[in-house]
Structures are given as C-alpha cells and as structure tokens.
Amino acid sequence: MSEPSHPSSDWRRFIAISALLVIGLAAAPLWADRAGLRLLGEMYSLLTLALLWNLLAGYAGLLSVGQQAFVGIGGYTLFSATIFLGVSPYVAILLGIVLAALAAALFAPLLFRLEGAYFAIGSWVAAETIYLVFTMIPQLGGGAGMSLPAAVVRGIAEDRSTREFIIYWLLLAAGTGTLFGAYALLRSKVGLALTALRDNPTAAASLGIDIWRAKFWTYVGVAAAVSAVSSLIFLQKLRISPASGFSLNDWTVTIIFIVVIGGIGRLEGAIVGTAVYFLLREFLANLGPVYMIVLGTIAIITMIFARRGIWGFLEARFGWSLLPTTRLPPHEDKI
Amino acid sequence: MNVIDTLIGGLLLGGLYTLFAIGLSLIFGVMRLVNIAHGDFIVLAAYIAYLVIGATGLHPLVALLVVIPIMAVIGYLLQKWVLNRTMGDDDVLPPLLVTFGLAVIIQNALLAAFTSNSMRLSAGSLQTSSLPLGSIQIGLLPLFTLLMAVVLVIVLEFIFARTRIGRAFRATSDDPQIASAIGVRADHIYALAMAISFATIAIASVFLAMRSNFDPYSGPARLIYGFEAVIIGGLGSFYGTLAGGLVLGLAQSFGAQISPNMQILSGHLVFFIILALRPRGLFPKAP
Numbered sequence: 001m002s003e004p005s006h007p008s009s010d011w012r013r014f015i016a017i018s019a020l021l022v023i024g025l026a027a028a029p030l031w032a033d034r035a036g037l038r039l040l041g042e043m044y045s046l047l048t049l050a051l052l053w054n055l056l057a058g059y060a061g062l063l064s065v066g067q068q069a070f071v072g073i074g075g076y077t078l079f080s081a082t083i084f085l086g087v088s089p090y091v092a093i094l095l096g097i098v099l100a101a102l103a104a105a106l107f108a109p110l111l112f113r114l115e116g117a118y119f120a121i122g123s124w125v126a127a128e129t130i131y132l133v134f135t136m137i138p139q140l141g142g143g144a145g146m147s148l149p150a151a152v153v154r155g156i157a158e159d160r161s162t163r164e165f166i167i168y169w170l171l172l173a174a175g176t177g178t179l180f181g182a183y184a185l186l187r188s189k190v191g192l193a194l195t196a197l198r199d200n201p202t203a204a205a206s207l208g209i210d211i212w213r214a215k216f217w218t219y220v221g222v223a224a225a226v227s228a229v230s231s232l233i234f235l236q237k238l239r240i241s242p243a244s245g246f247s248l249n250d251w252t253v254t255i256i257f258i259v260v261i262g263g264i265g266r267l268e269g270a271i272v273g274t275a276v277y278f279l280l281r282e283f284l285a286n287l288g289p290v291y292m293i294v295l296g297t298i299a300i301i302t303m304i305f306a307r308r309g310i311w312g313f314l315e316a317r318f319g320w321s322l323l324p325t326t327r328l329p330p331h332e333d334k335i
Numbered sequence: 336m337n338v339i340d341t342l343i344g345g346l347l348l349g350g351l352y353t354l355f356a357i358g359l360s361l362i363f364g365v366m367r368l369v370n371i372a373h374g375d376f377i378v379l380a381a382y383i384a385y386l387v388i389g390a391t392g393l394h395p396l397v398a399l400l401v402v403i404p405i406m407a408v409i410g411y412l413l414q415k416w417v418l419n420r421t422m423g424d425d426d427v428l429p430p431l432l433v434t435f436g437l438a439v440i441i442q443n444a445l446l447a448a449f450t451s452n453s454m455r456l457s458a459g460s461l462q463t464s465s466l467p468l469g470s471i472q473i474g475l476l477p478l479f480t481l482l483m484a485v486v487l488v489i490v491l492e493f494i495f496a497r498t499r500i501g502r503a504f505r506a507t508s509d510d511p512q513i514a515s516a517i518g519v520r521a522d523h524i525y526a527l528a529m530a531i532s533f534a535t536i537a538i539a540s541v542f543l544a545m546r547s548n549f550d551p552y553s554g555p556a557r558l559i560y561g562f563e564a565v566i567i568g569g570l571g572s573f574y575g576t577l578a579g580g581l582v583l584g585l586a587q588s589f590g591a592q593i594s595p596n597m598q599i600l601s602g603h604l605v606f607f608i609i610l611a612l613r614p615r616g617l618f619p620k621a622p
Contacts, residue, residue, distance in 0.1 A: 063431055065371070110607055113614040114566070116427040117369035120435075121562045122610075128559065129603040136596060248555070253439055260432055289443035296440040303429045303436070304420050 022176055029165045037168050041236065043278060044175035048229045049251065050258045050270035051178045052222045057256075058265035059186070059194040060218040061116075061201060066123030067252050069130045070100040070223040072245035074230030076134060079240055082152040084139070089155055093231040100227030103130065104220045112215065124248075131246040145241025153238065167236050174229050182267055183323050194218065198265055253292075260299045263309030267323045272311045340471060341588050347474070349584025350481025351546065353577050354539035355561030356568075357487055358532035360576040363565070365504050365528040366422065368430050372438035374558030376533065379441050380406050380540035381549050382449060384456060395456045395541045403537040410533025413437075414526040422525070438554065445551035453548040462545065480542045484580065487535060488573045494531075495573075504528060556599075563606040569616025578618055582609075 028040055049067070056062045077096035081087050087095070107126045114122040134140060157163040185191045193214050196204035205211050230251075234240050244250070254277070262273020277295075284291040306313045314320050355377065362368045370376075380402055387398045421429035464475040495501040503524050506514040511521040543549060543557065560583060568579025583602050590601025609616065 057428065061428075063428055065435070110610045113610055115367075115570075117367070117431050118363075118562070118566065120371065120431055121369065121559065122566075124555075125559055125563065125603055125606060129600065129607070132596070132600045132603070136600075253435075256432065256435065260436075264428065289447040292443040293440050293447075296436040296443070300417070300433050300436040300440075303432050304417065307429060 018180075022172075025172055026169065028172075029161075029168065034161075034164065037164060038236075039278075041168050041171040043274060044171040045229055045233050046255065046258065046277065047270060047274040048171075048175050048178045049226060049255045050262070050274055051182050051267065052225050052229075053252075053255045054259045054264060054267070054270050055182055055185075055194075055218060056222050058259065058269070059198045060215050061197060062123075062215060062219055063117070063120045064123040064219075065120045065248070065252055065256075066125075066127030067222075067226055067255065068246045068248055068250070069103065069123075069127035070226040071230040071233075071247075071251040072127075072131060072134060072242070073100045073103060074227030075234035075240045075245040076140060077227070078231040078234055079146050079148055080140060082155075083146070083149065089152060089231075089235060093228055096227045096231050097224045101220050101224040104223030105216075108216050108219050112212065127246065127248075131242055134246070135242045141241070143242060145239060145244070148235070148238045153235075156235075164236075167232060170232050171229075171236075174232060178225060178229075179267070179271075179323075186267065190214070190217075249292075257295045257299045259309075261295075261302050261309055263311030263313075263315075264307075266308065266311045266315065268315075268321075269309050269311040271322075273309065276310065337592075341592050342585065343471065343473060344477075345585035345588030346581055347477035347481050347584070348588055349564075349581035350477065350484040351539075351542060351580075352560045352564045352583050353484035353488065353580030354480065354535065354542055355557050356564035356576045356580050357484070357491065357573065358535040358539070359558075359561050360565045360568075360570070360573060361491065361535070362528055362532045364571060365508050366525050367427070368418065368422070368525075369427075369434070370532070371431060371434040371558065372441060372554070373434075373532075373536065373561060374556065375438045375441040375554030376406070376409075376536050377540045377543060377557045378549055378551065378554040379445065380533075380537045381456070381544040382445060384537075384541050384544060385454060388456060395458055395545050396461075399537060399541050402541065403534050406533040406537040406540075407530040410536070411526045411530040413533075414529035415522065418529070419522045419525060438558075442551050442554060449551065451550055451552070453550040453553075454544075455548050456541065456544040458545040476542075476545060480546070483538065483542065484577065487538065488577045491531075491573045500527065560602070563602060566616055567606060567609045569613075569619035571620030572618060575616060575618035575620075579616065582617065 025040070028037060032040065049071075053064070053067060056064050056067075074093075074096040077099050078089060078092045081092035081095050082089055085092075107123075111119055111122045111126060135142060140146060153163065156166055186195065193204065193209045196207065196209055197211060197214060201211060230245075234245070237244075258273035258277045259270055260273070261276055262271065263269025280295065281291070284294055287294075302309055308316070311320075355374070359370065359373050362370060383405055384395060384398050384402045387393065387401045388395060391398070391401075393401075417433060418430055421433050458476055461476050461479070465472040466475060466478060467473075493501075495504060503514070503519045504527075506517070506519055507521050507524045514524070515521050539557075543553075564579035564583050565576055566579065567582050568575035568577065582605065586605035587598045587602045590604075591598035593601070
C-alpha cells in the first residue's frame with residue numbers, strides 16, 4: 001500500500017517512454033505493410049472498446065452487455081449521414097457521438113432501476129430494441145445493410161494508401177486518447193468517486209458521492225466514445241449490416257473476455273487483455289467454435305481463481321503499476 | 336373475433352414465456368443470482384432431449400422424465416462446484432461473468448456438436464390437435480404449455496410457502512449468515528435452488544422444442560423473454576412471474592398483428608413502459 005503513488009518522481013520517465021511508444025506506433029506506415037496496419041488498427045479499436053467497457057463495469061459497476069447498441073449507432077450514423085445528408089465523414093462521426101449519447105441518456109434512467117445483475121440483461125434488451133428499430137428502417141437497407149459510396153470515402157483522401165494512413169492514425173489517436181483520457185479521469189475528482197464506487201458503493205454513497213450521477217455520466221460518456229470508435233471501424237470496413245453493426249459477439253462478448261482476462265477494474269488490464277486476445281487468436285482462430293470455448297473457459301477460470309485478471313495478479317505479486325491511479329491520503333503521518 | 340384470437344394466442348404464448356422465466360425468478364429470489372446462460376441451458380436441454388428421444392424413441396413429454404433429472408444434476412453441480420465459489424461477497428460481477436462465459440461455451444459447443452442446422456422435436460398428434468371453442472380452434476400443445484406453466488407456478492409457490500426446504504430457501508434468501516447459524520447450509524441450499532431451476536429449464540426446453548425450431552443460437556432470445564417476464568411481473572413472487580409471462584405474450588401477440596416484425600419489438604417496448612411506470616413490476620412482493 002505504500003507504493004510511491006505521487007507520480008512526480010516517475011512522471012517524466014513515464015511521459016518520455018509513452019511519447020516514444022506513441023511516436024513509434026504513429027510511424028507504423030513507414031515500417032508496417034498494409035495487413036500489419038490493419039491488424040494494429042484493429043488492436044487499437046478493441047483496446048479502446050475494452051478500456052471503455054472497463055470504465056463502465058470495472059469502475060462504475062455497470063456491467064453492460066449492450067454496448068453493441070452504440071457501436072451500431074455510430075456505424076449507421078456514419079453511413080446514413082454521409083449518404084443522405086451529404087456531410088463529411090468527420091461531421092458524421094460527431095453526429096454519431098451525439099446520437100449515441102442521447103440514446104444512452106434516454107435508456108439510462110430506465111436501466112438504472114434494475115437491480116445490480118439485472119442491469120446487464122436490461123442493457124442487452126435496450127440494444128436489441130435499438131437493433132430491431134434499425135432493421136425496420138427500409139432506407140438503411142434492412143437486413144442486407146448498406147455500403148459507403150466511393151465518393152464519400154474519397155472525402156477523406158483521394159488515394160487509397162493516404163486514406164488508410166489517416167484511418168490508422170485516427171484509430172491510434174482514439175486508443176491513446178482513451179487510455180490517457182481514462183487515466184486522467186481516474187486521477188481526477190470524478191475518478192476518485194468512481195474508484196470509491198468500485199471499491200465500496202455503500203461507503204461511497206455515505207461520503208456524499210452522488211452515485212446515480214456518476215453512473216449516468218459514465219454511461220453516457222462511454223456510449224459517445226464507443227460510437228466515435230465504431231465510426232472509425234466502419235469507415236475502414238466500408239460495409240455495415242444490422243448483424244455486423246449490432247453484433248453481440250464482436251462488440252461485447254470479445255470485449256468482456258479481453259477485460260476479464262486482462263484484469264477488470266485496472267486500466268492496464270485492458271492492455272494486457274488485448275495483447276492476450278490477439279496472441280490467442282493468432283494460434284487458435286482456425287479452430288472455429290473451439291476458439292470461443294477456450295476464451296470462455298479462460299475467462300471463467302480467471303473469474304473464479306484470479307478475480308483481478310492477469311494484471312491484478314501481477315500487481316499483487318510484484319507491486320507493478322504502469323498507470324498508478326491510487327493516491328495517498330493527504331497529510332498522512334508516517335509512523 | 337380477430338381480437339379474441341390474438342388475445343388467446345397471446346395468453347398461450349405467455350405460458351411458454353412463463354416456463355422460460357420461472358427458473359430465473361427462483362434463483363434470483365433465493366440468491367440474487369442472474370444466470371445469463373439460462374436460455375442456453377434451455378437449448379442444451381432441448382438437444383439432450385433430442386438425444387434421449389433418438390436413443391429410446393420416447394415421446395418428448397415422456398422423455399422429460401429422463402431430461403429433468405439430468406438437468407437437475409447439472410444445475411446442482413454447476414452451483415456447488417462453480418457458482419458457489421463466486422458468491423459470498425456483495426460483488427455481482429463474478430457470478431454474472433461466469434454465467435456469461437458459460438453461455439458462450441454452450442453455444443459454441445452445441446455448434447461444434449450439432450452444426451447450426453435448426454431442429455425440432457416431433458410431438459406426434461399433440462402437435463396438430465386442437466380444441467374447438469366456439470368458432471376458435473385452440474391448439475392443444477400451446478394450451479398444455481400454459482397449463483404446465485400454471486401448475487409449475489402453483490407447485491413452486493407451495494414448496495416455498497409450506498415445505499421445510501421452502502423455509503430454508505426463504506431463510507437463506509433473507510440472511511445467509513443467520514440461516515447458516517441455525518443449521519441451514521447456504522451452499523447446499525443454493526445448489527438445490529439451482530437444481531430446481533434447471534428442472535424448470537428441462538420442462539421449458541421440451542415445450543419450446545415441440546413448438547418451434549431451435550438451433551445453438553436460440554438461447555439468448557429465450558433468456559431475454561424470460562427476463563422480461565420476471566421484471567414485468569415483479570421480483571419475488573411466482574404468481575407475478577406468471578402474470579409477467581402472460582403480459583409479454585399478449586404484447587407480442589398484439590404487436591404481431593400490427594406487423595410481423597413488430598412482435599418482438601412490442602414485447603421490448605412493453606417491458607420498458609412497465610419499467611418506466613412501475614419499476615418494481617406489476618405485482619411486487621409487499622415491502
């Protein structure tokens with residue numbers, strides 16, 4: 001407990017290493033081929049979604065099984081706003097953020113009425129409801145979905161490689177932005193409230209933390225961020241259908257496994273989990289259903305034997321902490 | 336006439352949804368546990384019934400005599416060996432995430448074993464028989480499903496209110512620590528509750544499988560319907576769950592009259608309306 005949690009001592013070194021890492025990754029178009037860039041981009045997008053879900057479930061105690069709702073909204077808003085309103089993809093992304101936040105703000109007051117575990121399935125019903133509404137709008141192509149016209153795509157950049165670089169950089173920015181944004185958030189006053197919420201909701205409430213508001217803004221903020229990342233993902237995919245946009249498996253099951261295996265309630269957990277997920281996928285993806293069975297089994301074993309995941313285990317064992325969000329109480333007297 | 340048709344159809348459908356819901360309602364009442372794999376276990380039980388029928392040639396309803404004990408044992412051991420390890424403190428995440436993992440495992444295991452082709456259990460003449468009621472024909476199988484749901488609700492209410500094991504369930508639900516102090520073993524009681532929940536899963540599975548096609552991915556929708564029925568009815572009473580199932584059946588039935596793709600959506604909308612107007616459900620347990 002007495003780890004040096006005032007960051008100033010390690011602060012400069014930490015900033016320097018992170019900056020080097022980000023610059024190295026930003027230079028990936030120089031050292032990686034097209035497939036490599038795509039793989040990295042996919043890693044950033046899953047890492048971002050994992051960080052966001054971790055904020056919800058690991059800190060605010062909102063175990064959402066319905067995040068695919070906001071992925072679908074982000075993706076579909078990108079396609080429909082660029083096609084029907086003729087706006088640029090960047091404006092469409094902003095519109096998607098607003099729409100996802102509105103949808104979250106609409107459902108949150110209802111879903112928060114569900115006790116603990118029932119919130120999970122409630123959020124799933126909300127996602128199903130939004131999914132069904134999207135399948136019923138004929139302009140959105142029904143079950144077949146829609147494609148992004150070439151003219152819209154050229155709005156980002158004329159030639160293909162420049163476009164791919166830009167999308168890569170946007171995904172990298174989303175990943176690093178979310179990581180450091182979440183870090184800054186958790187070190188702020190709001191973050192302190194969220195951490196208190198994670199550790200002991202009852203005590204947090206008795207200390208005057210408005211649990212409902214903290215949860216509400218986390219839920220709405222995460223929905224907005226999920227929508228933004230989703231727009232980038234589908235900007236790369238160029239096609240969307242209700243099945244892909246609102247996929248429970250792609251956008252929620254995978255993400256939950258990543259966070260649980262890496263370490264729930266720890267920022268580093270999402271990073272470790274994403275790395276483990278992609279490693280496992282390299283070796284096991286051709287096994288088809290067996291791959292998901294293996295992932296599910298690892299997640300269950302983690303939950304039973306090492307509740308804080310791989311990172312939690314390392315943290316407890318070796319006192320590691322990459323992104324320390326713990327703080328010493330003010331005016332602590334050394335005895 | 337059409338309205339009455341829709342009404343009766345909705346109530347009968349509600350019987351099936353009550354069967355999906357009753358096991359969820361039970362384990363939540365006893366131990367605040369939500370089994371995300373509930374629907375997937377229903378589908379698993381349907382495949383077990385399929386295997387039993389294939390091996391013995393029994394009628395699905397007779398095969399239940401084999402499927403119910405199998406599922407009850409699975410439920411007991413699942414709770415005893417796996418879920419009990421995740422319970423105890425107030426953290427709802429671990430049990431929820433474990434059942435979430437189970438759901439994904441069951442879906443993919445069934446996919447590997449049986450492919451994604453959908454199948455159905457043949458109920459013989461029960462499937463096609465109907466009862467004339469005035470000018471309306473009532474399908475015998477849906478009617479039997481509703482009767483089964485009502486009987487099950489009454490039996491469970493009786494077990495909870497009048498029997499020794501029911502008292503142990505209620506005591507553990509109120510306070511596991513005090514219950515264990517007076518000699519009730521919470522882990523055993525939890526496992527028994529899960530065994531009963533899984534027995535209802537077996538019943539639900541066979542009635543589902545005689546009535547409609549199922550495949551490895553049919554589980555989540557059954558979980559959602561069961562969950563909606565529980566919340567609409569109000570937590571804490573089996574009669575409430577029955578009422579919730581019937582309301583959901585009616586909502587879907589009338590929704591389907593507007594347009595076929597409105598059926599499921601209307602169920603969801605009624606669920607959210609109830610949540611907005613009566614957050615504790617239609618028939619909450621007295622505080």
